[in-house]
Amino acid sequence: MAFQRSAQTLVTKKKCIPELARKYPWTRPQGDETGISIYNFYTRSKLPLILSTEGNLKWYVCGPTVYAEPHVGHACSFVRFDVIRRILMNVFDINVVFMMNFTNVDDKIIDKAKKVGQTTEQLSSHYESRFLQNMQQLNVLRPTIVHRVSDNVQNVIEFIERLVESGHAYVTGQGSVFFHCDSYEGYGSLSRMKVLPSEKTMFDDQKMKPQDFLLWKPHKVGEPFWDSPWGQGRPGWHIGCSALASKVFGEKIDIHSGGGDLKFPHHENELAQSNCYHHTNQWVNYWINSGACT
Template structure:
């Protein structure tokens, strides 16, 4: 029974959220099919009912990797946490989850690495994309319904930008880039109060520091595509909007990623997509996972060169150890990674492994024990699932 109580405490910690809503009217309650699930809403800052546009089908878009380097365990915890939530929704609540993941295979960092390595950007990105799929498989993360590469959606992205220009939500700069005009969208700042970049900029022709690139004019020898306003490549934010819109249309049930993506990435996605589809709300539910940091609250980042690759991690610990580490905290909270913290995850995992082994041996008749009160066991089991459903 101690193991069962421990599992209940873990799951309560994982799904627990604030009980009281703040008065933030920006979120629009969807019209559709009610589920038995409540989810935390970062706009209202409280739990709200999960309502699906299509009965028993959750349309979920998740921001995937930028494939210029190996994925690290900070990335892994975001995908593991999302996978845990997905499994609960599909396996316990019987919701059909259509998960689509975007793969950024053209980007400033990819171009930089391509130049430095002397490899074609496609060769470079495909290598790390394949490696990413292998890493996710080793971590027992379920494959999404679709993987969508940015370079496979260039026509849809160009059309998206063209429509925003036609509706006066964008403007072309002197060099042929296209920026989104945030002053034309009066709902900007749904997810977080906008904070202009300290440096206006990387693009001197922006009307506002908050304006962001929809399309970047190409430089010498950079990968580029032809469009009505000149050759170039997509801006970062437009990629996810165009892909998710191409797959799901003018409404997405759920959109997720790391907490660092809330602003500006997800904010910009929501703004341009609402303008493109002429709707007041494009994503109904945003899900943001907390960061994994090193001891001392030091961010794990490729730019700081302090990352631990998934492959290196698996030389010392198992996939289940990392999953247990994620289960031991709420999905929105940060995780501190250290050997001490991991040893705790290892010990908890071992308790569950031993418990399951004892159960298997008992069922197989290999484990002699006293009488088991099956009614009591069933009651505890039901209480556990009630806690999952209501907390």
């Protein structure tokens, strides 16, 4: 399948898009009223914390892409989340199921592994261990559940297949799969970011629109790969979190958190593909970012 090449490519500029916020407002969940107020980045306001299951809170956090030593940004984020988690558990007696992923299949990991003469598995395992050691030294509680992208590629493939079947993703002749942003009218409602033209990228010839993002990358020599309906390849960066979180929590997450730098494009892309996959407008009830909240 061939697509007309766009002369524009993806860049972002911070811009308020109030019409999206009005068109896709936050919906008050049905469930357990905790009496707690929590800041929700989606609405930019404090809201009552309502749990989908009484006494239990389903919390997903984007873990690190393990290609380098943990840094102060990781420490700040996970210490802050840990404080909130402990308050919910020890003060309000809420059972917090805290899930974290390790992104261990990624361009940065592949490039670093080639540079130092290791396999991607060796490199990612080393930095995964270093991250866990650092968190232990900071007295951060271990996650309830930990998953790795490489252990769940079949779940990723099945997730992408549903998006393709429903018209929210498309396959190119080169074996790439892209999310079709125009198929989801709410794209941008979380970050309120606007897509502007920028420089050319290597995937321009395959994209229908500049904001479309990769779900599956075709195999290149020297890279890890898995078999898929679209040929040998590997997951894109954004799809792992959606597929892994959905595998554990299904169609509803109470809290989703991550560093402030992930608001766009990562969290925006997660929300778009997950809402489409689950046929919902609110896959996550509360978004928490560590860092700036504007």
